[in-house]
Amino acid sequence: MNQELITAVEAIKTAILQSQYQAAKETTRVQLILYYGIGRYLSSKKGKKTWGTSVLESISSQLRKELPGLRGFSASNLKNMRLFYENWSFLEDQKSSDITGELSVSNANSSDASDELTAIIPISDFKLSGINLADFPVEDFFKVPFSHQITIFSKVKNLQERYYYIHRVVEENLQVDTLEILIKKDAYKHQKELPNNFDRTITPASLARKAVEMFKDEYLLDFINVEEIGERDAADVDERVVENAIIHNVKNFIMTFGKDFAFVGDQYHLEAFNEEFFSDLLFFNRELNCLVVVELKRGEFKPAYLGQLSAYLRIVDDKIKKPHENRTIGIVLCKSMNKQFAEYVIQDYDKPMGVTTYKSLSEMPEDMQKVLPDLDDIKKIL
Template identity: 30%
Template sequence: MNNELTGKAVVPAQHRGELPPGFHDMLDDLKPIVRGAHVRAQLKVNTEMLQMYWQIGRTILERQGGEKWGTKVVDRIATELRTEFPNQRGFSRSNLHYMQQMARTWPDPIVQQAVGQLPWGHITTLMDKCKTRFELDFYAQHAVHHGWSRDRLTAHIRSGLHLAQGAAANNFDVTIPEQSEAATQIFEDPYRLEFTQLSDTAAERELEDALTNRIIQFLTELGFGFAFVGRQYPLTVGDTEFRIDLLFYHFRLHRFVVVELKTTKAHPSHLGQLSFYVTAVDRLLRDPERDDRTLGILIAESQDATTVEFALQSQNQPLAVSTYAGLPPGVRELMPTTDDLCRLAHEVLHGGAGTG
């Protein structure tokens, strides 16, 4: 092709080594396609491996039941499989026992269940640490839903999340009966707040500071669906400004959630204050066409069940009461202070001078 003015040949941009318009936009479109294919391929490999493990475990169980095989036979199977497939990992003696345990625990095809979407390491953790089928299914479903790492899964099992979730005292069955079950499940009792490193004598502002300074950990403890809106969130009612300790929005339930913190025992007056804040959020922040009624939760140092029950029944706003577990008494005092750590760092940098 020639330039009409000069008569010289015009070389297309791509032939001159230049990139055509829209090239980088096209790359941006291609990259997610490749990443998505990689993820799907990894999931498919994991699914096929779990299906194979489950079938191996079931086959061994069936032969053991019919022919009374002992553990030495399983050891020999492990040896033979490793010899036949030297480049494939996973055929150790212990893994074969896990495969049998998996087939025994989940007799239906594994890939049709939530646990079938987890990595093998998560599944062995579940089988090692969970005592009942309810616990196995609870943690498998939550691990899939929340995308927990293996360490996070282990931490939740150790903390007894299946006992805490949905255990917070509340009045939802009366105030929001149609959504009572869903609302109940987003609150726990107790909340595990050891990461704050606070003692049992911490002030409320110290607890609030610790939670907001470690908001990602606190959101993880609260569970899936919570989005942080603000701390000491200001609301003007009449001619007075009030401040909410912590305000969240639950994007799955489409509700604001007011959190009030008390480092003392829960008291009926605390619920009166919380109810006022919930009403204010409903009137001033909630969009009636988009949001359901605001929920309030009081997280206190301790509670008396009967007092809390009576106090909840006297309120017409949907409220819950929970407690928190921090460091055991005396532990905070034994932890090194900032000065201790600075002094230790100085001694290390200077070759242990002054340590005697």
């Protein structure tokens, strides 16, 4: 074995031994720091004539001889370490005190080999070039296991998408296979989050994320309980007849409200302290293990709708929800909304709620229009 190879093995071995002491306390963070440093070292050697494709095999083999029982340092994993560094090395363009010292290894050993390695490993410059570093998920980044890191940097090239999946892994404690499925489905690009307060009102975070994904930001619905607050009168009786007829005719359509939804009823009777109310639609979702109250409104979103829905949720949780079920979720389904305004006002409520919209009959595709009853039929009912 030539001297340069011996030096390389000694350098990596020293770094491993230095990190193992800290690894028991902060396994993932320390592991990533080590792997990034080794990747940086290996990347600096890439391209040298003496560093052909067989070098990583030789280094891995020699490391196993000198550190019996060592795992995670196969030739392929050493290559992944190098790629790990190279995929994030562009963050080093400008200084940042927030991350300085994170991706570094102690200089405890003064041998020539460790001096060579630690001269490369310490990261004093770690900042996005031309990109706001404030967006970089520092804490989450160091909580994502290396196997997940490999999946993210090998399958996702867009920076914001990487951030998204890093957050998802930490928030939901995702397994690698689940992460791969999300990436394959392009979850980042397909996220259309309705205004909601689920992150504050539903725990754990993984359940809150499921709730967000369970509801669409827009539905194809029409003619179902279109009264406005304060507009109830004698004609309301006829409206309910129409509503019941429509629900009967579009039952299959309503059942497509989302995954694992079971339709419980419409105009569901609620009562508290001799006050009676009727929630428009009541569902149960098996995945979320909770009831879902849906209030349908004919016009544009109004803040008052949230107050009404909050009262319904309180009654449902107190009077109807089973002890083993999660908190009831409420959805306001209206014709249109100012999404930013809805997101703004909903944060003041402590009940899990979201706001979404629906398209009118004229805006629906022709095949969907066929599902709904004919307007002439509705006139006959009236």
